[in-house]
Amino acid sequence: MAYQKKIPHGIMFHHFYNEAHPSGQGAISADDLDNLLRYVGLERILPPFEWLKRLKENKLKNGDVCLTFDDALLCQTEIALPVLEKHGFKAFWFIYSGVFEGKQENLELYRFFRVKYFDNIDDFYQIFFKKVSEAGIAADTDPEFEKRMLESFPFYSINDIRFRFLRDKALGRINYEKIMDAMLKDCGLDKKAMSKRLWMSDNDLKYLSGSGHVIGLHSYSHPTALADLSFEEQFSEYKKNYSHIKRVTGQNPVVAAHQVSSYNDDTLKILEKLGIVCCFRSNMFPKKEGGALNASALEMAREDHANVMRMMKDR
Numbered sequence: 001m002a003y004q005k006k007i008p009h010g011i012m013f014h015h016f017y018n019e020a021h022p023s024g025q026g027a028i029s030a031d032d033l034d035n036l037l038r039y040v041g042l043e044r045i046l047p048p049f050e051w052l053k054r055l056k057e058n059k060l061k062n063g064d065v066c067l068t069f070d071d072a073l074l075c076q077t078e079i080a081l082p083v084l085e086k087h088g089f090k091a092f093w094f095i096y097s098g099v100f101e102g103k104q105e106n107l108e109l110y111r112f113f114r115v116k117y118f119d120n121i122d123d124f125y126q127i128f129f130k131k132v133s134e135a136g137i138a139a140d141t142d143p144e145f146e147k148r149m150l151e152s153f154p155f156y157s158i159n160d161i162r163f164r165f166l167r168d169k170a171l172g173r174i175n176y177e178k179i180m181d182a183m184l185k186d187c188g189l190d191k192k193a194m195s196k197r198l199w200m201s202d203n204d205l206k207y208l209s210g211s212g213h214v215i216g217l218h219s220y221s222h223p224t225a226l227a228d229l230s231f232e233e234q235f236s237e238y239k240k241n242y243s244h245i246k247r248v249t250g251q252n253p254v255v256a257a258h259q260v261s262s263y264n265d266d267t268l269k270i271l272e273k274l275g276i277v278c279c280f281r282s283n284m285f286p287k288k289e290g291g292a293l294n295a296s297a298l299e300m301a302r303e304d305h306a307n308v309m310r311m312m313k314d315r
């Protein structure tokens with residue numbers, strides 16, 4: 001069965017692997033990407049400018065898709081871009097600017113550490129749990145939390161849940177990062193050196209923007225819960241992101257992608273104020289129950305590449 005002709009949506013890509021970039025946790029190879037594009041249907045994939053033109057003219061139709069790459073990951077330009085170029089495809093690239101200006105984004109660094117330095121996730125958990133108990137923090141999970149997590153994510157293991165409980169509830173951000181940073185140090189790792197192989201550079205953005213791809217907003221520091229920030233804080237996140245992209249590419253950004261779909265009315269007001277005409281969410285569920293999947297041009301649906309991979313396998 002071919003990829004279903006659903007409402008117009010983006011396909012959202014994150015991690016890719018090859019000899020130089022580690023596999024694991026949803027990363028796909030260049031061949032996987034090639035197969036995925038063929039499965040979706042090469043003729044259905046719209047270039048960004050055509051997507052925006054149809055959106056403006058209200059002419060996007062069911063079955064239209066576009067390609068989107070989040071988080072300015074170097075593996076995307078090194079692995080995915082040659083595949084796109086082979087087919088002559090252009091895409092949207094949603095980047096957060098902090099990492100281009102010497103800031104580090106721990107979520108990505110920690111993911112890299114987990115997939116690169118541990119054969120499997122349970123090896124990582126074992127050392128993490130040991131560190132937590134050495135710090136004198138009770139490492140038991142809460143049955144209520146466990147139950148709720150299993151309902152939402154039935155594929156999580158007990159260790160997955162225990163880890164998330166410790167990270168999000170028992171430790172809190174500061175203690176969690178302390179423990180993770182200690183683990184990195186134990187492995188002799190330096191975050192600055194790691195960053196060089198994780199994220200694109202300004203030159204990559206210039207190249208993309210100069211060759212028909214479109215660079216879009218994705219905030220400055222990539223807060224996972226953007227909607228919890230005040231209007232001013234959100235505005236500053238996007239304004240700094242906007243200025244960086246404009247400075248590097250010479251273009252005013254007109255597209256954006258929400259942070260793991262965390263946004264609120266303030267976010268939409270800010271994006272509108274910045275002249276954003278199209279913004280993507282990160283799933284295929286309506287924001288409000290029973291609401292439209294593409295509620296507005298600033299809330300457009302995207303399908304995660306991991307889900308498309310699953311559909312390909314199940315067909």
Ligand SMILES: [Zn+2]
Nearest residue numbers: 070071259260
């Ligand atoms: Zn992101």
